[in-house]
Amino acid sequence: MPELICKLLHIGKTTYYKYLKEGYPIISFLLSFQKEEIEELINVGKIERFENLKQIQSLVIINNCNVYVDTFTQKTDSNTLKYASPYFLDFYFSFLVKFNTFEKNQKFSSVLNSFFIDYIVDKYEDAQKLKDIGKYIFLFNNWDELMGIFLNLSLENNLSMLLEISDAYNNKIKKEEIYFHIISLYVYRNHSSLTSGLKIELIKMLHDKTKDEFYDHDLLIREIQKIEFAMIDMLKELGYDRSLY
Numbered sequence: 001m002p003e004l005i006c007k008l009l010h011i012g013k014t015t016y017y018k019y020l021k022e023g024y025p026i027i028s029f030l031l032s033f034q035k036e037e038i039e040e041l042i043n044v045g046k047i048e049r050f051e052n053l054k055q056i057q058s059l060v061i062i063n064n065c066n067v068y069v070d071t072f073t074q075k076t077d078s079n080t081l082k083y084a085s086p087y088f089l090d091f092y093f094s095f096l097v098k099f100n101t102f103e104k105n106q107k108f109s110s111v112l113n114s115f116f117i118d119y120i121v122d123k124y125e126d127a128q129k130l131k132d133i134g135k136y137i138f139l140f141n142n143w144d145e146l147m148g149i150f151l152n153l154s155l156e157n158n159l160s161m162l163l164e165i166s167d168a169y170n171n172k173i174k175k176e177e178i179y180f181h182i183i184s185l186y187v188y189r190n191h192s193s194l195t196s197g198l199k200i201e202l203i204k205m206l207h208d209k210t211k212d213e214f215y216d217h218d219l220l221i222r223e224i225q226k227i228e229f230a231m232i233d234m235l236k237e238l239g240y241d242r243s244l245y
Contacts, residue, residue: 004038005030010104011145019146026059026146064150065165069174071139072181079173082180082207085132089203090196090244091119092136093188100155108148112140129244159185160217176211182220183207191232196244198235205231 005027006016019027030038072081081089095115102111116137120130154161162178184203191199206224215223235241 001031001035001038004035004042008038008042009145009149015145024146025063029059060146060149061153061161061165064147065154065162067142067147068150068154069162069177071143073173073177075139080177080180082177082204084136086197086200086244087129087132088136089184089200091116091133093184094119096151096155096185097188097192099151104152106148108140108143108145108151111148155185158182158189158217158221163217175214176207179211179215179220180207182217183210183224186221186224187228191228194232195242197242198232198240200244201235201240202228202231205235 002013002016006013008030009016009026011019016027033041073079081092095112098115099111102114106114116133123130159178159182162181163175180203183206187194187199187203187206191202194202206228209227210220210223213223
């Protein structure tokens with residue numbers, strides 16, 4: 001049974017027994033199934049007595065959703081990622097865009113380190129500026145393989161699950177933070193040709209324009225699409241069409 005759960009979650013036995021000892025709900029949940037049901041889940045993507053795989057996915061998401069938001073609202077100096085170093089913002093959202101391209105059985109720390117090294121090599125001429133990024137890497141110290149699973153699942157839905165499942169409905173700071181992440185991911189995925197400096201300025205302007213309203217994910221994106229190109233033209237005219245590096 002441990003071997004099957006490890007295969008399903010893409011984790012090693014050491015991680016499995018660590019999670020088992022610490023009482024992770026996902027492990028207890030999977031142990032409630034029969035061996036044959038786990039095999040069925042691995043082979044066909046669902047268990048007959050359940051509608052589909054979403055119930056397991058939801059458990060992973062619920063356990064990690066607020067951890068994700070709290071990472072940026074409780075551990076950064078300004079209680080929001082928006083005012084972090086622009087070099088870190090470029091690093092982090094470039095990382096999210098690439099995240100689903102990594103092998104799913106890699107440890108989260110390995111994926112992060114691999115991308116960090118590639119990012120530094122790509123911008124080696126400005127290594128001094130990259131020191132700014134190092135000040136924020138500690139934010140990920142408590143992110144484990146389950147957070148990696150959460151990121152894979154939520155990035156498939158453009159982070160919309162952050163709005164649907166987190167307690168942002170009752171917390172203005174967290175709601176604004178989630179908006180910032182959704183907008184940033186949208187800009188980095190859909191405007192890859194823009195310079196890094198212009199991306200950051202565009203994200204902040206779009207966030208300021210939308211943060212005081214409550215939108216679901218799709219409505220937020222529609223509001224962005226109404227104004228994004230006019231903002232890009234304005235920023236270019238103001239001289240923001242520059243790279244951070």
